[in-house]
Amino acid sequence: MYVELLSLFTALCYGASAVLARMGMRDSNPMTGAMVGTLVQVVLLSGLIMAVPPTRIDWPAIALFIASGILASTLGRLFNYMSIERLGVPVSATIIGSSPIFSTLLAILFIGETVAPTVLLGTVLVVAGIAITRGGDSEGSRMKSTAILIPIAAAVFYGASSVVRKAGLNILPEATLGALVGAGSSLLSFGAYLILTQRMDAIRWNWSSGRYFVLSGVVVSAGWLSMFTALASGEVSVVSALIGTNPLFSIILSLLLLRGSEELDWRTGVGCLAIVAGAAVITLF
Numbered sequence: 642m643y644v645e646l647l648s649l650f651t652a653l654c655y656g657a658s659a660v661l662a663r664m665g666m667r668d669s670n671p672m673t674g675a676m677v678g679t680l681v682q683v684v685l686l687s688g689l690i691m692a693v694p695p696t697r698i699d700w701p702a703i704a705l706f707i708a709s710g711i712l713a714s715t716l717g718r719l720f721n722y723m724s725i726e727r728l729g730v731p732v733s734a735t736i737i738g739s740s741p742i743f744s745t746l747l748a749i750l751f752i753g754e755t756v757a758p759t760v761l762l763g764t765v766l767v768v769a770g771i772a773i774t775r776g777g778d779s780e781g782s783r784m785k786s787t788a789i790l791i792p793i794a795a796a797v798f799y800g801a802s803s804v805v806r807k808a809g810l811n812i813l814p815e816a817t818l819g820a821l822v823g824a825g826s827s828l829l830s831f832g833a834y835l836i837l838t839q840r841m842d843a844i845r846w847n848w849s850s851g852r853y854f855v856l857s858g859v860v861v862s863a864g865w866l867s868m869f870t871a872l873a874s875g876e877v878s879v880v881s882a883l884i885g886t887n888p889l890f891s892i893i894l895s896l897l898l899l900r901g902s903e904e905l906d907w908r909t910g911v912g913c914l915a916i917v918a919g920a921a922v923i924t925l926f
Contacts, residue, residue, distance in 0.1 A: 644875030647867040648883035654864025656734065656890025658857045660898055662722055663730050665853030671722030672835070672843045674854045679714055679828045681858025682865065686821035689866075695818045703822055705809030710823025713802035715830045720795035727788045734891035735913040736792035739767045741881035741920035743800025748877065751804065759926045766919030773912040800881075806869070807877045816869035824865070878925065885920040888913050 662674045724733040742763060771789070809819060835841050871880045892913060 644871045644879060645883060647871035648880045649886070651864045651868040651871065652884045652887040653890050654860045654867070655884065655887040656894055658860045658864065659721070659725060659730050659734050659891045660894045661853045661857035661860065663725050663895070664898070665850040665857065666722070666726055667850065668847060669845050669850035669854070670843065671719060671726050672840070673845050673850070674722050674857065675719050676831060676844055677851060677854035678718065678858035678861055679824055679831060681855055682714070682824035682862045683821070683828050685859065685862045686817060686824055689817050690821050693817065695815045697813070699813040702809045702813035705805050705812070706819045706822035707826040709802040709806040709809065710826035711830050712798045712805060714824055714827030717795050717798035717802060718827070719831070720791050720798065724792040724795055727791060730895040731892050731909045733792045734888040735909060735916055736771055736789065737796045737799065738885050738888035738913070739771065739916045739920060740796040740799040741885040742767050742923055743797050744803040744877060744881045745923050747801055747804050759922050763919040763923030766915050766922060770912040770915030770919060773908050773915060803877055803881050807872050810869065810873045814873040816866060816873050820865040820869045882921050882925050886917055888917060
């Protein structure tokens, strides 16, 4: 149960982080949230590394940790925050919660795993869940049909990062080091992106929103440590499936903390259940 509990704790952290980011974006934007959250991760994880240094360094593993950090913390988080801003926490968390299916599909493509009937069943459930979440044919729904590509992209990036991260941990099972390298590469790549595109003015810091981004970074740091620890000891399929339950935590917390600012209808609820069920079928059976 050690790996399972760590994975569920990670899901809780991800769900709480999404709600905190939404609260922060009331007076700010996704880029500020991504930058502040990543900076907090680097500071906290650096402190842990200084307190408990790794026993060895392996450069191929470091390269994989860097790649996983860019995929998850830079691309995944940025698209995640953009999705939260456009679609809100419930819809975004529901669709991004399908990332385990992409972990499985990418493992099939790059590792050569056989496609089982459960994979096909899970795919149908996930696609159905996304379709239900999109809603009807109104003008607002058509707008969401375009915006829905944002959380799907985030799910792909998160799914790919899990496969790359596990490959690195197979070489070097140092959870804290892997988390720090991933967060550090994200901070550098995201900062370089802002400088090269001359968008540094997009960072809008103020304490009313910044405090939520800082808290989000703290929560994500805890989630990353538990995720790396779980992956170092457990199977990608099990860890990804349990982390994929984070939409349930996001929706519950958003209803408790974002009253009046989030809409939750039957489509979102049913879609959430279908996507989580699909991810579970693919990765657990």
